Amino acid sequence: MATAATVRKTALNEAMRKAGGKMVNFHGWELPIRFEGILKEHAAVRNSAGVFDVSHMGQLFVTGADSFKLLQKTNANDLRKAVVGKGVYSHLLNEKGGLVDDIIAFCLALNRYLVIVNAATSEKDFKWLLAQAARMNVKVENKSDDYSMIAAQGPNVPKMMELMAPEAVKLPRFAVVEKKLFGADCFISRTGYTGEDGFEIISPHAVITGIWNQVMELGKPYNIIPCGLGARDTLRLESGYLLYGVDVDDDHTAYEANYGWVVCLDKGNFTAKDILLKQNREGVKRKLTGVALTSAGVPRPGCKVFRNGKELGELASATYSPTLKKGIGTGYLSEPGLKPGEPLEVEIHGKKVPAEVHKVPFHKGTAFPKG
Amino acid sequence: MPKQEELKYTKTHEWLHVQGSEATVGLSDHAQHEMGDIVFVELPKAAQAVEKEKPCAVVESVKSAFDLYAPVSGRISALNEDVAKEPILINQSPLDKAWLFKIKLSDPDQVKDLMDWTAYQEFIKQGRG
Structure with missing residues (x-):
């Protein structure tokens, strides 16, 4: 586990430095905030291809006869949607209906799940699941230290992946495939945090640099560039994706976060169902x-x-939006029924600046269904 | 376009180009590089009085806001509206197209307190920037 005094380095640290990454301490991990520039990286992902080191993300494995039962009980979303080879985005719930974390749970096989968790919360999630698994026939393992992870994102990424993993290119959104890359057992999923089409590749540390280099090579015809945390944040905020610890936490619920679609009230019993049912009814x-x-x-x-x-x-999250070319943000407002276009003011450096309510997502990239 | 060797510099990374009783002010190449893509600039007001080492403008990158300090005291005599319209000019041309404003000096002796190019390079190297 990382402590305040130690800064952890990913297996790609040297490659990131060589590529010109401006490194920062991000929740105890040394990661690139940017390479050439956030605007260029943002545009590369929106228009063509970009690749991120996201090795700080965590991987929990849930296996055994009661693995579905455990995940179904602890999650807001319905794990029945995660048939073999598919994943679901979900909220891991605490007893108040707040979020322990927001996760993606992939069903790799019957009774075998891979749960992708946030970096800062991986140990918390692991302990929470262990505690919830009492008297269940299930094994929960935190293998976050064993895996690296990259995200190749952008509308041209499927084309460039054709040579590396043709089976991955056939995957629908949120599907996963296990594949050997450089002789190691890896996972490739059609997921991401940018709002654009693309893949996330999880591998043992030993082969991640080889995978990174191959992605960069295959992406050359599409002008792929390495991207940092700065672009990751502008891309995810435009897409309306939540940032755990900033937009949501143990004290906020899916309904408050305007993510009510994640909560499947009709799936049977689950953690804090009564509280969420009441909140859904009363607003x-x-x-x-x-x-x-x-x-x-x-x-x-x-x-x-x-x-x-x-x-x-x-505002919880806020930034300059490179796509909309204006300032955007999301915040918990005490008037929950506001419609897009309603005039607001945002106080910046002590001055009130004109603003308005805006629909979320602010921008729908290629990861969103058309229409 | 002045050469960066001919300019004066502050510890807060503004450059100053003195021509007679007027000085042009901008952001150093080192600073624009450290800040990353600049997306917003708030210039001083026309004819505003500015005081040495007091904040008088703001530049914002995607990630952060940075105050700009007046390198010398005086009165604003010109503003570069192009850079307000197109802040990324600061990254593209920090010493030329992205000059920010001009100051009519009230105390030309203050210029002597500023660093020359060699001293500024040393200042950056020592990591105090």
């Missing part, structure tokens, strides 16, 4: 709401949001 008092500036400026996390002079809350 929420605060809701994560999209905000876009209607004049120049860059909103930041913590900026206060006003409507008709009344403070409604503050």
Whole structure:
């Protein structure tokens, strides 16, 4: 486990430095914030191809006769959607209906699941699942230290992956395939955190540099570039994807986060179902709401949001949107029924700047169904 | 276009090009590189009085906001509206197209306190930037 004093390096650390990565400490991990520039990296992913080192992400394996039972009990989404070879995005629930984490659970085979968890929460999730698994016939393992992970993202990524993993290119969104790469057992899923089509590849550390180099080589005709955490954040915020610890945590629910679609109330019993059922029926008092500036400026996390002079809350996530070319953010506002276009003000450097409620996602890339 | 060797520099990474009683101010190449893509600039107001080492403008990258400090005291005599419209100019041309504003100096002696190119290079190398 990482402590405050240690900074962990991924197996790709040297490759990231060589590629010109400007390294930062991200929750105890040394990772590139950017290479050539966030705008260029953002555009590469939206228009063609980019690749990220996301080795800080965690991998939990849940196996045994009760593995479905454990995951179905602890998750908001219905794990029946995760048939063999498919995954579901879900919220791991605490007893208050808040989020222990947001995850993707892949069913690799009958009674064998791979759960992708956030870096800072992997140990917490592991302990939570272990505690929930009491008297169940199930094995929960935290193998986060054994795996590296990269994300190749962008509309041209499927074309370039044709040579490396043709079976992966046939995968629908959220599907996964196990494949040997450089002689090692790897997982390739059609997932990502950018809003664009693409894949995430999980491998043992020993082969990740080879995989990275091959992805860079195959991506050459598509001008693939390495991308950092900065572009990852602008891409995910435009796409309306939640950032655990910033947008959601143990004290916020899926309904408050405007992610009610994740909660499957009709799937049978599960953790905090009564609380979520009640919240769904009665509505929420605060809701994560999209905000876009209607004049120049860059909103930041913590900026206060006003409507008709009344403070409604503050922005949780906020940045300059390279695609919309304006400031955007999301924050928990105390008027949950606001419609897109409603005028707001955001306080930036002590000045109130005109803004409006904006639909989320702010931008729908190739990962979203058309229409 | 002035050569960066001919400019004066502050510890807060503004450059200054003095021509008579007027000085042009911009952001150093080192600073723009460290900040990354600049997406927003808030310039001083026309004819605004500025005071040496006091914040007078803001530049924002995708990730962060940075205050800009007046290298010398005086009054704003010109503003580069192009850079306000197209902030990325700061990354593309920090010493030329992306000059930010001009100051009519009230105390030309203040220029002596600023670093020359060699001193600025040393300052950056020592990691105090």
